[in-house]
Amino acid sequence: MFVSLEQVFTSENILYLGKGALMSLGIAILSLFIGLILGVLGASAKRSKHLIFRAIGNFYVEVIRGTPMLLQILILFSVVPSIYTAITGEVLRINVYLIGIIAMSINSGAYSTELIRSGINGVDKGQWEACETLGLSSWQTMRFVVLPQAFKLIVPPIISEFVTLIKDSSLISTIGAVELLKASQIVGNTYYDYMSAYALAAIFYLIMTISISYIGKKVEKRLAVSD
Amino acid sequence: MIKVEHVEKNFGKLHALNDVSLEVNKGEIVSLIGPSGSGKSTLLRCIHGLEKADAGKIYINGEVMDPSDEKKYRQQRNQMGFVFQHFNLFPNMTVLENCNLAQIQVGGKTKEEAEKTSMEYLKRVGLAEKRDAYPNNLSGGQKQRVAIARALCMDPEMMLFDEPTSALDPEMIKEVLEVMKDLGNQGMTMIVVTHEMGFARKVGNRVVFLDHGEIVEDSPSEEFFSNPQSDRAKDFLSKVFYE
Ligand SMILES: Nc1ncnc2c1ncn2[C@@H]1O[C@H](COP(=O)(O)OP(=O)(O)OP(=O)(O)O)[C@@H](O)[C@H]1O
Ligand SMILES: [Mg+2]
Numbered sequence: 277m278f279v280s281l282e283q284v285f286t287s288e289n290i291l292y293l294g295k296g297a298l299m300s301l302g303i304a305i306l307s308l309f310i311g312l313i314l315g316v317l318g319a320s321a322k323r324s325k326h327l328i329f330r331a332i333g334n335f336y337v338e339v340i341r342g343t344p345m346l347l348q349i350l351i352l353f354s355v356v357p358s359i360y361t362a363i364t365g366e367v368l369r370i371n372v373y374l375i376g377i378i379a380m381s382i383n384s385g386a387y388s389t390e391l392i393r394s395g396i397n398g399v400d401k402g403q404w405e406a407c408e409t410l411g412l413s414s415w416q417t418m419r420f421v422v423l424p425q426a427f428k429l430i431v432p433p434i435i436s437e438f439v440t441l442i443k444d445s446s447l448i449s450t451i452g453a454v455e456l457l458k459a460s461q462i463v464g465n466t467y468y469d470y471m472s473a474y475a476l477a478a479i480f481y482l483i484m485t486i487s488i489s490y491i492g493k494k495v496e497k498r499l500a501v502s503d
Numbered sequence: 504m505i506k507v508e509h510v511e512k513n514f515g516k517l518h519a520l521n522d523v524s525l526e527v528n529k530g531e532i533v534s535l536i537g538p539s540g541s542g543k544s545t546l547l548r549c550i551h552g553l554e555k556a557d558a559g560k561i562y563i564n565g566e567v568m569d570p571s572d573e574k575k576y577r578q579q580r581n582q583m584g585f586v587f588q589h590f591n592l593f594p595n596m597t598v599l600e601n602c603n604l605a606q607i608q609v610g611g612k613t614k615e616e617a618e619k620t621s622m623e624y625l626k627r628v629g630l631a632e633k634r635d636a637y638p639n640n641l642s643g644g645q646k647q648r649v650a651i652a653r654a655l656c657m658d659p660e661m662m663l664f665d666e667p668t669s670a671l672d673p674e675m676i677k678e679v680l681e682v683m684k685d686l687g688n689q690g691m692t693m694i695v696v697t698h699e700m701g702f703a704r705k706v707g708n709r710v711v712f713l714d715h716g717e718i719v720e721d722s723p724s725e726e727f728f729s730n731p732q733s734d735r736a737k738d739f740l741s742k743v744f745y746e
Contacts, residue, residue, distance in 0.1 A: 403593065405585075405587070405591060406585075406587065406592075406593070408553060409583075409584070409654070410604070410654070411609040411657065412604070420608070425594065
């Protein structure tokens with residue numbers, strides 16, 4: 277099974293997969309960050325007074341959460357170049373990493389929308405009323421009272437979303453991006469030993485996911501202290 | 504100072520307030536009492552505008568409160584402080600920050616000005632030394648005193664209290680009532696929803712007795728307790744006093 281374990285586990289290959297791991301991590305971080313911005317927008321839309329914004333917010337969340345991420349990546353991969361060509365008449369040399377980040381951000385944004393929304397809803401209604409009786413506007417209430425409290429509720433699920441993104445970033449290997457999974461496939465291919473290469477990839481994934489979960493638990497504890 | 508005229512409030516099919524009219528003069532301390540579900544909170548919340556009355560009018564200093572005149576409505580509401588049963592302090596801020604927030608954001612004060620006012624009122628409720636504590640490290644009685652100070656920092660002309668001592672352990676009730684009594688002695692106009700009959704009788708000037716969303720009795724405190732007129736008030740008093 278691990279036919280060429282020694283040949284695969286060389287410092288050179290470990291370095292190569294390490295670079296792939298950094299790529300996966302970077303893509304996950306960017307997607308999480310952009311996704312959070314989309315999530316704030318999405319949550320605001322879903323809480324809006326206006327039906328049209330609520331409808332857009334619901335549509336976004338339902339469509340993204342109701343379809344596989346792989347499909348979303350593939351659609352973006354094939355649709356963006358044709359739209360570009362249709363508009364400019366030129367052929368687009370697309371950057372698969374960029375496509376990957378966009379697809380994953382849009383995907384993560386839908387999940388973040390729900391996390392942020394439920395975080396905001398998780399803040400006691402009495403806080404809104406207290407602000408109202410003190411004369412604060414609803415924007416001031418959000419900013420100074422509700423969001424800081426919602427943040428604490430949101431941090432733990434955001435961290436697990438981050439872990440999910442690291443794992444799901446493997447999906448963009450299907451459009452040709454060389455991240456951790458693809459890097460391990462390339463190494464496996466070289467030595468005709470996929471098992472050893474995949475094992476190495478698994479180790480890298482675990483290092484990332486376990487350390488993030490660990491840091492997440494620490495942060496959670498820190499946040500709980502000021503309560 | 505405050506006039507409630509023919510106010511109605513329904514929650515679906517439930518008539519929470521039924522043609523309620525009431526006038527409160529400057530410096531009066533009115534106790535709002537009645538059985539659970541009689542509409543005491545609803546009336547208080549309608550006066551402040553936390554609930555919108557379905558019908559009727561509320562006047563403050565002779566001027567009607569009209570939500571469509573936004574600016575004036577906001578000013579009118581800011582003349583009333585509100586104290587909740589469950590305090591509703593901001594757990595993400597210290598005691599001082601709780602008191603400062605609206606002064607700075609709504610009142611346009613600088614941080615120094617706000618702090619000066621906050622400390623003044625925190626001293627008054629006996630909690631100056633707790634300025635940097637977080638609400639969750641305070642006892643219930645302390646929380647409620649902070650909540651009162653926070654409302655006073657906005658310099659209201661009158662204070663509305665919704666069962667300020669009902670969520671407190673018995674040994675903490677008195678410290679909050681003392682603060683309220685002091686406030687009354689300094690001439691603050693107050694409407695207090697309470698189950699503390701001792702407070703209503705000794706500190707309050709007047710009792711408004713509510714039952715099933717209607718004002719059944721409205722009389723000077725001493726008179727209400729020594730000689731209730733209606734059967735419903737008699738019945739209520741016989742239930743709350745253990746003999
Ligand atoms: N937001 C609401 N939605 C539906 N019904 C409500 C709402 N608020 C109050 N009610 C109902 O209106 C009636 C009056 O309620 P209210 O809270 O004013 O009573 P209360 O006199 O303050 O009682 P308690 O002593 O229990 O606080 C009750 O039957 C209550 O169930
Ligand atoms: Mg009540």
